[in-house]
Amino acid sequence: MPRTADHDLRRAQIADAAHRLIAHAGLDAATMAAVAREAGFSVGLVQHYFQSKDELLLFVYRRTTEGQLERIMKLVAEGEAAQRTIAAIMLTGLQELWPLDDRRRAEYRIGRAFHARSLDSPTVAAVAKETAAMVRAQIARAVNNGKHCGEVEPDTDADRAAVRLSALVEGLADQLYREPEQTVNAHPLPTAAADLLQESLTGVFTGECHHHDPDWTDPVKTD
Amino acid sequence: MPRTADHDLRRAQIADAAHRLIAHAGLDAATMAAVAREAGFSVGLVQHYFQSKDELLLFVYRRTTEGQLERIMKLVAEGEAAQRTIAAIMLTGLQELWPLDDRRRAEYRIGRAFHARSLDSPTVAAVAKETAAMVRAQIARAVNNGKHCGEVEPDTDADRAAVRLSALVEGLADQLYREPEQTVNAHPLPTAAADLLQESLTGVFTGECHHHDPDWTDPVKTD
DNA sequence: GAGATAATCGTACGGTCATATGGTTTCGCG
DNA sequence: CGCGAAACCATATGACCGTACGATTATCTC
Structure with a gap:
């Protein structure tokens, strides 16, 4: 050989x-x-x-989004271990998608570059769709787990909340990148954005957690 | 000659x-x-x-965003004339930024293509920044006018609300384009998105309008 | 240690693009 | 009319890019 x-x-x-x-x-x-x-x-x-440049680029894109998701999962697991509330864990986890430091700024730029490419490339679009669905599903799952532990009102619509929260996170990411210097009532935008996210989370996670369901971070089942 | x-x-x-x-x-x-x-x-x-391709592209981008803003302004003026509430006018106006028909889908695609370009082109970034600031300023202005006419609680933070609403609108636009077929609790995403936006608007415009301030659509003053 | 083969390299090819350039057409005006 | 300048066109130019391809190198196995 x-x-x-x-x-x-x-x-x-x-x-x-x-x-x-x-x-x-x-x-x-x-x-x-x-x-x-x-x-x-x-x-x-x-x-x-x-084999081709397209294959390379798709590989890079996949790798980047998977890296982001893995990091979020890790943060979730750590928050879990530390017995933090689901709302608090999500506040930390979702900020991994914001361009708040060099690493995340790089990921944001890559995400946006491929986002544009996804408009005309079905293969890239599939990855983008997959990633977005994954994020939404995880949020929905967190909300549902919140119901079981008492943090969330039982009649809350988890899917609806997931759409809302993921949209807010994505939109704030764009603003954060575009105008990091922007201030809202004397608060720098990164702080204001975190406040807004927390506020939105509080709107869903209204109660207190009574127990922890150790399975809530499991991969989504497609049943 | x-x-x-x-x-x-x-x-x-x-x-x-x-x-x-x-x-x-x-x-x-x-x-x-x-x-x-x-x-x-x-x-x-x-x-x-x-003179150059860059000049042409920048011209196209400017033209497109200006067209969107003008259309929104027109809708606002019409809503004004029809004595509709500010919240109702905004619900209609902001949806001009969503890819809900061919025209708006085209504008969305152009916006996203240039958004990617803005990551590496300062001139394009300037237009993007300008446009985003314009949208936010108009929203903030609408909220402030809502205070005068009684639709909005006086202690509401207009800038904060503007950041939140514009982020939500932008994020929902991405989801709408990416997964137009998606359903949320049996509702098609376009309907669900409109509901979510209305809900968020209702969170700010909590009261009823007592009178109309005909000046609230005026261009933002930089005083 | 010899040869087979994957790993690695350098370069050439075909195509595309933005721009430069020189020429041709059209029309307003004296 | 006619002439001059702008409107308009066709093509050349030089650069770059993705890919194909043949040559070279290094190392594992027998």
């Missing part, structure tokens, strides 16, 4: 290079040559690991 | 052609050659009326 290399590692290195380029200068800057240079490989090698 | 042509008309014809192309197939499809063909002119003529 011949020379070997860690296939997944190479793909990750290349994807990371593309990730950096897209975050720094947009999709147009992520040419095959630029990605190869950034990764420290030749163009031919990038081609060796990705 | 030499041959004459309606300069503004030509620019509008070219911009319309570009508008159609971007709406139909994205910014990448709007090449100089494609725009010229769509408009029925030669490439040289397009160059004659726009």
Whole structure:
């Protein structure tokens, strides 16, 4: 057998290079040559690991959104362990989608770049749809779990709340990126946005938690 | 004096052609050659009326957002004339920003395409910022007028409400485009979104209107 | 250690795009 | 009329990009 290399590692290195380029200068800057240079490989090698540029870009997009979701899941698990209220956990978790530091700003830029691409690329659109559905489903699940533990009124419409909250989070993300310096009544926008999100969460999670359902972070079942 | 042509008309014809192309197939499809063909002119003529492609695209973007704002203003004026409540007028007006028919879908696609471009182009970003600020300012103004006529509690924070409402509208627009078929508790998403917006408006416009201030639609003063 | 094969590289090819340039047509006005 | 300038056109230019392809290198196995 011949020379070997860690296939997944190479793909990750290349994807990371593309990730950096897209975050720094947009999709147009992520040419095959630029990605190869950034990764420290030749163009031919990038081609060796990705059959086409589209495949590479889709891989990067998937990777980025999955990274975000995983980080949120981790925060949820930690909040769970610390016995925090569902509302408090969500307040922290959802802010992972906001451009509040370099890492999240990069993810936001990538998300928005691919969002535009999704308008004309069915494959990218599918990932965007999937991700959005995932976020909504997790929120809905959290609300439903809130019912079981007493944080949420039993007649609350979880799906409706999920649509509302995810829309608010997405819209605030755009504003935060566009006008980070903006102030609302002397509060910087990041603070104001967090307040608004908390307020909206309080509108749903009106009660106090009586017990913790350790399963509420489980993956959504499609039953 | 030499041959004459309606300069503004030509620019509008070219911009319309570009508008159609971007709406139909994205910014990448709007090449100089494609725009010229769509408009029925030669490439040289397009160059004659726009010094660069960037100038053309910025012109198209400006035109599109201004068109949206004008349409909203018109709806507001009509609602004013019909003595409708501020909340009702806003419910109608803000939906102009949602991709609910071909025209608005086209505008949404253009808005999102340029939104991505704004991440790396300061000039485009400036227009996006301007537009967002305009929308927010109009909402804040409407809320303040609501205070004068009794629809809004006097201690309501108008700026805060404007940030919240504009974020919700923007986020719902994305969901509406991404998953128009989505249903929330047996309601189609467009209906559910309108309900959600109305609900949020009702959260701000809690009272009844006692009189109409005919000036509340005036352009925002920067005093 | 030899050869087989994956890993890696460099480059060439075909296409597209924005822009530059020079020419042609049209028409207002003296 | 005729001429000059703007309106308009066709094509050349130079750059860049995604991909194809052949060559080279390194390492695992026997």
